Amino acid sequence: MPAKPPVTKRRRPQHDDGAPERPRRRGELQDRVVDELRRGLMIGAFVPGQTISLRRLADDLGTSSMPVREAINQLVAANALEMLPNRTVCVPHMTPARFEELSRVRQALEGMAAEMACQRATHELVKRLERINGELQRAIRERNIVQCLAKNQEFHFTLYEAANSEVLLPLIEPLWLMAGPIMYFSLISPDMPWDASAHNDVLDALKARDPAAARRAIERDIRSTATYLLKSSVFRSTSGPLAGLRAGADPRR
Secondary structure, X not given: OOOOOOOOOOOOOEOOOOOEOOOOOHHHHHHHHHHHHHHHHHOOOOOOOOEEOHXXXXXXXXXXXXXXXXXHHHXXXXXXXXXXXXXXXXXXXXXXXXXXXXHHHHHHHHHHHXXXXXXXXXXXXXXXXXXXXHHHHHHHHOOOHHHHHHHHHHHHHHHHHOOOOOOHHHHHHHHHHHXXXXXXXXXXXXXOOOOOHHHHHHHHHHHHOOHHHXXXXXXXXXXXXXXXXXXXXXXXXXXXXXXXXXXXXOOOO
16 A cells, blocks of 8 residues: 555635635645655655555645646656656665665765754754654654654754755755655664654754764764664565554554
8 A cells, every 4th residue: 555645635725704715826736745745755654665656645635646746756856756667656765785875975964964053053943953852752752653753854954954054955855855765664663762862962062052062963863773774674674664654653553
């Protein structure tokens, strides 16, 4: 069964007087669909090798198949999705060598972004990251896998956006599109510790105005997860365990 991205079907929005709003323009609708699919890939709502159903995605997103098809074509062009000779669309398979290289590049770029963000950190940024990390820790306690993945991505990108770099973020996002689909497996094994200790270290570094410590914390976060996954058997078993999973569900129940 193809995966469903972490979205809910939308009713047509209405004004306060009950009248329906004007339909979204085609460009606006396609942008929303692309954003939803990109987010789904980055947080691990799809896994390597999983086929993508255009019709199912259109139903989940509450739209027609046209904007979904156009969004998928964009993601195929970005190497985030793969179109097979029979026109089936799937999430690209991940090899250990490719994942290891992605992780090394992520450490370099995301470590730099964390360092730059620390140099510009404000009290408001720290409070926002603390709130997100608190929500992540609550999701960990509740074993809410989808929420864990979503809050982890939100923490990282809130931090990186604070770097205010026109160069780094456009480089980091495609790495998450490629690496995100494997990240689900970092949360379903009892051997992988579920904690946010590296995030706590990031927060401590921001409060101390220590850019080098912020870089080290992010590098450790990426490296520790990659090390575990490379030692595990996930690259032989990525068959789509998140298929059909709605936000808040735990597939192990």
